[in-house]
Amino acid sequence: MSLEPLPRGATAFVVVELQNDLVHPSLVGQKGLSGKLAEAVQTRGVLARLARLLERSRDAGVPVIYATKERHPAIPQPTQPRIYKVAGGTPKLVHHTWGAQVVDEVAPRDGDLVLARFVSIDPSHGSELWSILANLGATTLIVAGISTNLAVEGLVRAAANRSYRSVVVENCCASFPEEWHRFSADKILPLIADVVPAADVEAAFGAWS
Amino acid sequence: MSLEPLPRGATAFVVVELQNDLVHPSLVGQKGLSGKLAEAVQTRGVLARLARLLERSRDAGVPVIYATKERHPAIPQPTQPRIYKVAGGTPKLVHHTWGAQVVDEVAPRDGDLVLARFVSIDPSHGSELWSILANLGATTLIVAGISTNLAVEGLVRAAANRSYRSVVVENCCASFPEEWHRFSADKILPLIADVVPAADVEAAFGAWS
Amino acid sequence: MSLEPLPRGATAFVVVELQNDLVHPSLVGQKGLSGKLAEAVQTRGVLARLARLLERSRDAGVPVIYATKERHPAIPQPTQPRIYKVAGGTPKLVHHTWGAQVVDEVAPRDGDLVLARFVSIDPSHGSELWSILANLGATTLIVAGISTNLAVEGLVRAAANRSYRSVVVENCCASFPEEWHRFSADKILPLIADVVPAADVEAAFGAWS
Amino acid sequence: MSLEPLPRGATAFVVVELQNDLVHPSLVGQKGLSGKLAEAVQTRGVLARLARLLERSRDAGVPVIYATKERHPAIPQPTQPRIYKVAGGTPKLVHHTWGAQVVDEVAPRDGDLVLARFVSIDPSHGSELWSILANLGATTLIVAGISTNLAVEGLVRAAANRSYRSVVVENCCASFPEEWHRFSADKILPLIADVVPAADVEAAFGAWS
Numbered sequence: 001m002s003l004e005p006l007p008r009g010a011t012a013f014v015v016v017e018l019q020n021d022l023v024h025p026s027l028v029g030q031k032g033l034s035g036k037l038a039e040a041v042q043t044r045g046v047l048a049r050l051a052r053l054l055e056r057s058r059d060a061g062v063p064v065i066y067a068t069k070e071r072h073p074a075i076p077q078p079t080q081p082r083i084y085k086v087a088g089g090t091p092k093l094v095h096h097t098w099g100a101q102v103v104d105e106v107a108p109r110d111g112d113l114v115l116a117r118f119v120s121i122d123p124s125h126g127s128e129l130w131s132i133l134a135n136l137g138a139t140t141l142i143v144a145g146i147s148t149n150l151a152v153e154g155l156v157r158a159a160a161n162r163s164y165r166s167v168v169v170e171n172c173c174a175s176f177p178e179e180w181h182r183f184s185a186d187k188i189l190p191l192i193a194d195v196v197p198a199a200d201v202e203a204a205f206g207a208w209s
Numbered sequence: 210m211s212l213e214p215l216p217r218g219a220t221a222f223v224v225v226e227l228q229n230d231l232v233h234p235s236l237v238g239q240k241g242l243s244g245k246l247a248e249a250v251q252t253r254g255v256l257a258r259l260a261r262l263l264e265r266s267r268d269a270g271v272p273v274i275y276a277t278k279e280r281h282p283a284i285p286q287p288t289q290p291r292i293y294k295v296a297g298g299t300p301k302l303v304h305h306t307w308g309a310q311v312v313d314e315v316a317p318r319d320g321d322l323v324l325a326r327f328v329s330i331d332p333s334h335g336s337e338l339w340s341i342l343a344n345l346g347a348t349t350l351i352v353a354g355i356s357t358n359l360a361v362e363g364l365v366r367a368a369a370n371r372s373y374r375s376v377v378v379e380n381c382c383a384s385f386p387e388e389w390h391r392f393s394a395d396k397i398l399p400l401i402a403d404v405v406p407a408a409d410v411e412a413a414f415g416a417w418s
Numbered sequence: 419m420s421l422e423p424l425p426r427g428a429t430a431f432v433v434v435e436l437q438n439d440l441v442h443p444s445l446v447g448q449k450g451l452s453g454k455l456a457e458a459v460q461t462r463g464v465l466a467r468l469a470r471l472l473e474r475s476r477d478a479g480v481p482v483i484y485a486t487k488e489r490h491p492a493i494p495q496p497t498q499p500r501i502y503k504v505a506g507g508t509p510k511l512v513h514h515t516w517g518a519q520v521v522d523e524v525a526p527r528d529g530d531l532v533l534a535r536f537v538s539i540d541p542s543h544g545s546e547l548w549s550i551l552a553n554l555g556a557t558t559l560i561v562a563g564i565s566t567n568l569a570v571e572g573l574v575r576a577a578a579n580r581s582y583r584s585v586v587v588e589n590c591c592a593s594f595p596e597e598w599h600r601f602s603a604d605k606i607l608p609l610i611a612d613v614v615p616a617a618d619v620e621a622a623f624g625a626w627s
Numbered sequence: 628m629s630l631e632p633l634p635r636g637a638t639a640f641v642v643v644e645l646q647n648d649l650v651h652p653s654l655v656g657q658k659g660l661s662g663k664l665a666e667a668v669q670t671r672g673v674l675a676r677l678a679r680l681l682e683r684s685r686d687a688g689v690p691v692i693y694a695t696k697e698r699h700p701a702i703p704q705p706t707q708p709r710i711y712k713v714a715g716g717t718p719k720l721v722h723h724t725w726g727a728q729v730v731d732e733v734a735p736r737d738g739d740l741v742l743a744r745f746v747s748i749d750p751s752h753g754s755e756l757w758s759i760l761a762n763l764g765a766t767t768l769i770v771a772g773i774s775t776n777l778a779v780e781g782l783v784r785a786a787a788n789r790s791y792r793s794v795v796v797e798n799c800c801a802s803f804p805e806e807w808h809r810f811s812a813d814k815i816l817p818l819i820a821d822v823v824p825a826a827d828v829e830a831a832f833g834a835w836s
Contacts, residue, residue: 063701074690074740075759113701119758120370121401126755131746132702134557134581149397154366161329163552183392188358192330272492283481283531284550322492328549335546340537341493343790348761372761538788539819567815572784579747601810606776610748 003167003200008208012063012138013054016123016145016152018047018106019068021092021099023146023174034092036176037146047105050144050172053198054106060205063136064112066102067123067145067155070095075118122154130162140165142201143193144172149184156193166193169201212376212409217417221272221347222263225332225354225361227256227315228277230301230308232355232383243301245385246355256314259353259381262407263315269414272345273321275311276332276354276364279304284327331363339371349374351410352402353381358393365402375402378410421585421618426626430481430556431472434541434563434570436465436524437486439510439517441564441592452510454594455564465523468562468590471616472524478623481554484520484532485541485563485573488513493536540572548580558583560619561611562590567602574611584611587619630794630827635835639690639765640681643750643772643779645674645733646695648719648726650773650801661719663803664773674732677771677799680825681733687832690763691739693729694750694772694782697722702745749781757789767792769828770820771799776811783820793820796828 018041025047027038041047057064071077072095093100100116101107108114115127124130133141141159143166145152152173159166168189175181189195227250234256236247250256266273280286281304302309309325310316317323324336333339342350350368352375354361361382368375377398384390398404436459443465445456459465475482489495490513511518518534519525526532533545542548551559559577561584563570570591577584586607593599607613645668652674654665668674684691698704699722720727727743728734735741742754751757760768768786770793772779779800786793795816802808816822 072740074738075762111701113699117755119372119755119762121366122370125367125370126753126758128744128746128753131580131753135703135746139552150400157330157363157366158334161331161334162549163328180396183396187389187392191359281531283529285553320492322490326546328546328553335544335549337535337537337544340544340789343766344494344537371758537790539784540788543785543788568818575748575781575784576752579749579752581746598814601814605807605810609777 003194003196003204005207006142006167006201006204007140009061010138011140011142012065012133012136013057013142013144014123014129014155015050015054015064015066015102015106016143016155017067017069017147018050018103018145019093019099020101020103024103033176037174040174040176040178040181041146044171044174046144046172046174047103049198050106050169053144053169053172053201056202056205057142058109058111060208062142062205063138064108065129065132066108066112066114067127067129067151068100068102068114068116069093069123069151070100070116070118072118121150122158123151124155124158133164140167142167142169144169146174148173148175148181150175153184153188156189160192167201168193168195169198170195171197212403212405212413214416215351215376215410215413216349218270219347220349220351221274221342221345222266222351222353223332223338223364224259224263224273224275224311224315225352225364226276226278226356227259227312227354228302228308229310229312233312242385246383249383249385249387249390250355253380253383255353255381255383256312258407259315259378262353262378262381262410265411265414266351267318267320269417271351271414272347273317274338274341275317275321275323276336276338276360277309277311277323277325278302278332278360279309279325279327281327330359331367332360333364333367342373349376351376351378353378355383357382357384357390357398359384362393362397365398369401376410377402377404378407379404380406421612421614421622423625424560424585424619424622425558427479428556429558429560430483430551430554431475431560431562432541432547432573433468433472433482433484433520433524434561434573435485435487435565436468436521436563437511437517438519438521442521451594455592458592458594458596458599459564462589462592464562464590464592465521467616468524468587471562471587471590471619474620474623475560476527476529478626480560480623481556482526482530483547483550484526484530485545485547485569486518486520486532486534487511487541487569488518488534488536490536539568540576541569542573542576551582558585560585560587562587564592566591566593566599568593571602571606574607578610585619586611586613587616588613589615630821630823630831632834633769633794633828633831634767636688637765638767638769639692639760639763640684640769640771641750641756641782642677642681642691642693642729642733643770643782644694644696644774645677645730645772646720646726647728647730651730660803664801667801667803667805667808668773671798671801673771673799673801674730676825677733677796680771680796680799680828683829683832684769685736685738687835689769689832690765691735692756692759693735693739693741694754694756694778695727695729695741695743696720696750696778697727697743697745699745748777749785750778751782751785760791767794769794769796771796773801775800775802775808775816777802780811780815783816787819794828795820795822796825797822798824
């Protein structure tokens with residue numbers, strides 16, 4: 001299948017959580033979830049491909065928004081969701097530290113926007129993403145980042161709830177284990193989004209000029 | 210693992226979409242997604258088990274809320290999410306018809322509450338569920354229904370976003386194909402909820418008296 | 419000032435709470451807040467003027483949505499906000515009763531949509547209004563109804579939060595006492611909405627053809 | 628009237644928008660809305676009184692959260708709400724500048740939390756305030772700041788929508804003109820909140836020990 005046209009002037013790009021403490025190349029080979037996520041991102045070639053696609057997006061006038069997760073010392077970690085116990089160990093993604101920043105290779109440029117959140121699984125919950133998208137006149141989201149099953153799928157579900165169209169850039173996403181990425185990308189996401197490779201998005205930008 | 214205690218006076222039960230047009234026993238063997246869902250619900254014995262658990266819940270003073278999906282003639286189906294094309298065919302779940310009602314075996318009783326929605330994938334989006342739960346003083350949700358991967362998982366994700374605790378009654382949920390149910394129940398949901406059989410919830414109620 | 423053009427195909431009309439138990443003409447002269455509201459609505463000529471404007475709207479292809487407030491026996495009235503104590507007395511606006519229906523003179527027609535809520539002050543909170551508007555492609559709301567200061571202003575504030583444009587039909591709104599209506603219509607609403615008479619909205623529809 | 632007891636361990640304090648570009652003492656006497664707001668804050672003695680009350684709150688273990696408004700260069704000002712034209716002139720409250728910071732006299736301390744927003748009128752819209760409050764177990768908000776009619780009232784309305792209790796510290800709020808403050812504090816807010824002087828809140832803390 002090929003991607004239906006993207007609405008010029010009404011499309012925005014959201015990059016999900018590609019932050020140093022989660023996927024910095026130096027984490028590859030380390031123990032724990034971050035080591036595995038960093039490896040998945042490296043193996044799939046996400047960063048270089050996404051860096052190129054973000055350049056194309058900015059050139060095409062598409063607003064680029066980063067949705068990040070941070071940990072704030074004044075907010076206790078939720079006690080119930082097990083995911084926070086899995087994370088365990090040394091606090092990561094701490095507000096105002098290097099670990100919470102987006103990795104250099106796909107880092108925000110002047111004119112991009114970074115929306116951090118402290119609590120939710122869905123990167124758009126408790127952020128002004130929807131108000132800002134309305135403000136920009138955007139009705140279609142291009143989505144990339146990690147992890148495919150949790151935050152990326154969470155954002156796409158939130159978009160579907162609000163009658164937004166989502167386009168997931170499958171080869172700019174990753175999860176661990178790979179089987180999880182495949183389940184989300186092959187089974188769930190196609191029900192509520194277009195799931196395409198970066199090349200299809202570039203082609204859709206090309207059709208604008 | 211056994212279920213940690215449920216907070217008495219602060220627990221509510223949410224039943225997701227067990228509506229006639231989706232899972233009525235008469236659909237078993239019919240073509241299409243509903244036929245398969247109805248079969249999964251029957252094979253797993255969801256209705257009888259849930260009916261019993263709901264009785265226990267009402268006896269224990271736990272508020273029972275039904276979150277349903279309806280189709281309203283004044284609201285066009287979303288055009289983007291493929292899920293609506295998959296559904297296709299004759300309109301289902303039409304507002305004010307038998308097909309939109311919860312199946313008899315687990316139907317609402319006097320004092321229960323039915324919250325219908327028309328658009329979203331997440332059964333709590335665009336309903337007053339969260340305001341009502343706050344009003345009732347509930348901080349913990351027991352969740353059952355269909356389909357495990359979409360609406361049930363959607364509700365549990367929404368609860369995690371809001372720092373609510375969720376308890377998913379695994380053997381009162383179903384999806385099609387079974388592999389999808391298993392993925393959600395075994396991989397994703399345990400990260401953000403307690404996933405337990407009905408017997409564990411009954412035992413938790415028993416501990417209250 | 420005259421009203422800037424309304425976007426054709428992207429404008430929807432929301433009618434707020436003109437329900438029998440609040441403003442039915444038979445209440446005029448009765449004690450209590452409803453008697454006073456009904457009188458304000460009658461004195462200002464809201465119903466006849468709005469009935470005409472709604473006809474013009476439907477003729478112009480503008481979707482008409484009713485946002486109503488209902489009381490559900492399974493939901494306890496909030497105990498804190500004093501507004502619920504002020505209301506006091508016999509329960510009003512009870513779900514599935516005549517009192518909860520919109521008054522005949524401006525009642526919904528086939529193809530209109532009624533969105534009831536049970537808890538919130540803002541008529542759009544805990545309803546699917548925003549998802550439905552996105553679904554319809556609407557970015558501009560025309561708003562009329564009662565009471566100007568609470569539910570009408572609440573909806574307009576909610577629209578401003580989401581970067582929607584609102585047009586308040588000032589002579590199709592009412593509050594009690596009149597001083598309250600004036601404060602909202604003259605001071606607060608002009609900061610976040612166009613505040614115009616019905617004739618201006620009709621003129622804006624006229625400009626479409 | 629005296630204030631009903633505040634729930635220990637379930638009460639949080641939210642300070643609304645007392646930022647340098649809006650109310651810094653050096654603005655008193657200057658032209659424009661900020662000059663007038665700064666004067667109202669000074670005349671009413673808000674900062675010294677609030678500084679003392681915040682100390683009492685921290686001593687009593689009440690979490691203190693600041694809800695601020697910022698302007699981000701990547702987000703266009705909304706074009707519709709007139710309030711943004713009224714503001715006009717040199718951009719204020721710019722992200723990462725002194726003008727966007729809370730004034731020194733009531734500035735955040737270690738352990739406090741600052742939640743900035745870029746778009747909404749309601750300081751809680753598009754922030755994680757509600758998720759964080761749920762996380763903290765808070766069901767009651769103490770609210771102070773500016774301006775009474777817009778952001779403060781907006782937050783209190785949002786709390787009422789969600790079945791939270793609000794306590795507005797009337798002599799720690801301000802608006803311009805004073806008549807506007809009086810309308811909100813005397814007419815609207817008492818319908819949906821307790822409206823009390825700082826001394827009553829201090830007394831309620833005193834009752835905890």
